[in-house]
Amino acid sequence: MIVDVTTMKDARTSFDFSIEAAQIDLESETERVVNAVRVQGQIKKGIVQTDVEGRISTDVEVECSRCLQPNGKSLDFPFSAAFVTAENYTREREAEVNIENLEVSIYAGDKIDLTELVREQILLNLPEQVFCREDCRGFCQKCGANRNLIDCSCEEKEIDPRWAALKNLK
Ligand SMILES: [Zn+2]
Ligand SMILES: [Zn+2]
Structure with missing residues (x-):
């Protein structure tokens, strides 16, 4: 135009x-x-x-x-x-x-x-x-999987210290 x-x-x-x-x-x-x-x-x-x-x-x-x-x-x-x-x-x-x-x-x-x-x-x-x-969970930084589709088993980068403490109790 x-x-x-x-x-x-x-x-x-x-x-x-x-x-x-x-x-x-x-x-x-x-x-x-x-x-x-x-x-x-x-x-x-x-x-x-x-x-x-x-x-x-x-x-x-x-x-x-x-x-x-x-x-x-x-x-x-x-x-x-x-x-x-x-x-x-x-x-x-x-x-x-x-x-x-x-x-x-x-x-x-x-x-x-x-x-x-x-x-x-x-x-x-x-x-x-x-x-x-x-x-949206985006891509896993480790394996590149689309985390909306797949729950890859890569560890989360940082574990919340409160949860880490609970883990130790078990
Ligand atoms: Zn998205
Ligand atoms: Zn992964």
Whole structure:
């Protein structure tokens, strides 16, 4: 989805569209988009910068941080981004005028790639740690067995000293 800012008739334009999951490549082996991505919002064309803001919702699959099993997660978050043309960016810099929002992206020509924006926003909003369940036991550090599936007989690293004391009583 590419928006040509020069052809925008109004200063504000609303959008509501979907991007196929296959079009959003997170370039990650542990995270992927599994459902169409809905993007709603508006573009505000200003004299110097163009603002894009709205909401993104989709479903992703993220590996459990402990056992690597894929987990489904729904994402639904607001976003905002600002764009300036390379020309405006240089001009503002040379004039030493502060661009209102310093976290601006520079776009070449007059086109903003919304698909790329959506991809970046999804990456920013992925959960940092995901567990398939709260008490996921992950892999045994000794034998590598998935301890959710197998009770390997490796000793626990540390035995709680209170239990160790009970053991000695026997
Ligand atoms: Zn897990
Ligand atoms: Zn083990």
